[in-house]
Amino acid sequence: MHSNTRDLKLNGSAQRTKRFSKPLATSGITVDIPECWSQLRAVPRAMHEEAFIKILEKYHLPIDSPVPLVSRYSKSRRWSAEELGACLRAHDRGISVALMSAALNRNPQDIIFRLLDERHGEPGGFREVGLKNAKKWTGEMLAAGRELFEAGLTAWRIGALFGIDFEGVEKLLYQGREGYGHAKKNPFAICTDHKQIVNRAIIRRRKLIQNALEAFAGEGRFARIISEAFPSANLLCIEQDASTFDRGVSAHQWAPTVQWKKGDNLPILQDLVRNGAKFDLVDLDPFVSCREQIDFAWKLLADNAALFITFGGEYRRSFIGTNRKAIQRRYGWLNESLSNSDYLEIIPSYFFGWVAHEAAANGFILKLDYCVRYPNNCRYWTTASAAQPEACKEWYLENVIESESGYQWKNLIIPRFREVRNRVSELETGVPFSPSPKKQVVKKVNKQLEFPL
Numbered sequence: 001m002h003s004n005t006r007d008l009k010l011n012g013s014a015q016r017t018k019r020f021s022k023p024l025a026t027s028g029i030t031v032d033i034p035e036c037w038s039q040l041r042a043v044p045r046a047m048h049e050e051a052f053i054k055i056l057e058k059y060h061l062p063i064d065s066p067v068p069l070v071s072r073y074s075k076s077r078r079w080s081a082e083e084l085g086a087c088l089r090a091h092d093r094g095i096s097v098a099l100m101s102a103a104l105n106r107n108p109q110d111i112i113f114r115l116l117d118e119r120h121g122e123p124g125g126f127r128e129v130g131l132k133n134a135k136k137w138t139g140e141m142l143a144a145g146r147e148l149f150e151a152g153l154t155a156w157r158i159g160a161l162f163g164i165d166f167e168g169v170e171k172l173l174y175q176g177r178e179g180y181g182h183a184k185k186n187p188f189a190i191c192t193d194h195k196q197i198v199n200r201a202i203i204r205r206r207k208l209i210q211n212a213l214e215a216f217a218g219e220g221r222f223a224r225i226i227s228e229a230f231p232s233a234n235l236l237c238i239e240q241d242a243s244t245f246d247r248g249v250s251a252h253q254w255a256p257t258v259q260w261k262k263g264d265n266l267p268i269l270q271d272l273v274r275n276g277a278k279f280d281l282v283d284l285d286p287f288v289s290c291r292e293q294i295d296f297a298w299k300l301l302a303d304n305a306a307l308f309i310t311f312g313g314e315y316r317r318s319f320i321g322t323n324r325k326a327i328q329r330r331y332g333w334l335n336e337s338l339s340n341s342d343y344l345e346i347i348p349s350y351f352f353g354w355v356a357h358e359a360a361a362n363g364f365i366l367k368l369d370y371c372v373r374y375p376n377n378c379r380y381w382t383t384a385s386a387a388q389p390e391a392c393k394e395w396y397l398e399n400v401i402e403s404e405s406g407y408q409w410k411n412l413i414i415p416r417f418r419e420v421r422n423r424v425s426e427l428e429t430g431v432p433f434s435p436s437p438k439k440q441v442v443k444k445v446n447k448q449l450e451f452p453l
């Protein structure tokens with residue numbers, strides 16, 4: 001687990017600063033961590049999200065998990081002094097963090113940080129113990145694990161469900177990912193399939209595309225969707241990674257109107273602007289950030305063009321202190337007091353508010369056709385119409401509120417992918433997203449989980 005490494009290395013030195021300074025309150029609830037996995041009790045079925053149950057049923061696997069099967073970013077709950085005490089006793093008995101995590105329904109990373117704080121500088125220090133008698137993956141478990149992960153269940157919950165150490169789970173799931181990681185094994189490749197489902201549906205809404213620009217073309221998966229929907233469209237694909245470029249070019253029998261360029265898109269975009277090129281579709285779909293490319297996009301958009309933007313890897317870790325500052329430098333907004341989960345929840349509205357601010361300043365009004373929150377990025381599908389400065393200003397003031405040096409798109413409803421994956425026909429026909437009643441039930445379940453001990 002990447003973020004632990006720093007602390008683990010520092011464990012032996014005298015320099016470690018404590019991560020947590022406030023003493024924990026007692027809850028009055030006794031907490032015990034059992035000696036072995038078989039002593040863990042399964043939580044009631046009603047605590048699991050239906051989507052995960054369905055996946056387990058599909059593979060005929062038992063639904064007896066010691067932790068609730070709920071998606072990423074579920075609300076965190078406060079630590080109690082009793083829980084920390086139980087972890088310390090378990091650590092000293094040589095019990096694995098994986099077992100502690102399953103017993104307490106807590107992210108193992110949080111447990112490791114707490115143990116590092118408490119045991120640093122003591123004889124023996126913190127020792128990460130592997131899970132004894134860990135179960136072996138079966139074919140069904142692996143297939144189900146991959147689907148559960150894609151559907152938003154974290155690796156540590158999958159580990160707890162199957163009785164497997166979370167680090168092993170992460171490795172297996174990431175390595176097993178199709179197309180995972182160009183040369184760098186980049187985990188941001190995660191939701192490509194999910195993105196294409198919405199891409200395809202949104203493209204079906206458009207009557208005609210004549211000139212399209214795919215500035216971060218990757219292996220050309222979206223380019224192929226565009227070119228199949230509009231075979232005579234001129235399509236310019238730019239990709240800077242040499243091996244990805246090669247895979248993209250050879251992945252398909254591209255029509256003669258599709259052109260691939262290898263290289264950094266920035267100078268290419270600059271040239272296009274200089275030459276007065278206009279596109280009726282501009283897609284900016286980076287792994288990490290397209291902050292600089294957005295500046296060029298306005299000059300390349302035809303009236304009523306499709307403008308698709310991904311708020312990439314910079315979203316995924318935006319809540320971390322130093323990254324909050326980087327987000328401020330790029331998009332204006334800074335808030336250092338929000339909890340991590342609240343920050344992550346709200347940042348997509350500040351990102352899109354900033355995009356709207358730039359659009360208005362460059363003579364465009366954006367219609368937000370759809371947006372989706374994936375575990376690693378957010379994507380916005382818009383239509384950009386050219387407008388006079390007064391109309392742009394009016395639209396901007398109606399939709400954006402300026403606060404904490406940033407620009408917040410008012411009332412942004414950005415569903416998670418699992419909420420839209422079964423709504424492809426709505427997506428294709430342009431029905432706006434509205435939360436289904438099922439979602440309310442999921443929320444109630446999550447609330448009950450705040451004090452599951």
Ligand SMILES: C[S@@+](CC[C@H](N)C(=O)[O-])C[C@H]1O[C@@H](n2cnc3c(N)ncnc32)[C@H](O)[C@@H]1O
Pocket residue numbers: 215216217218219220221222223238239240241244263264265266285286287
């Ligand atoms: C998320 S992938 C694109 C996926 C693609 N849009 C699709 O839907 O099939 C992002 C790609 O952008 C490429 N890339 C990153 N920075 C770039 C730059 N400055 N110029 C061109 N390509 C870039 C990466 O190598 C990566 O392949």
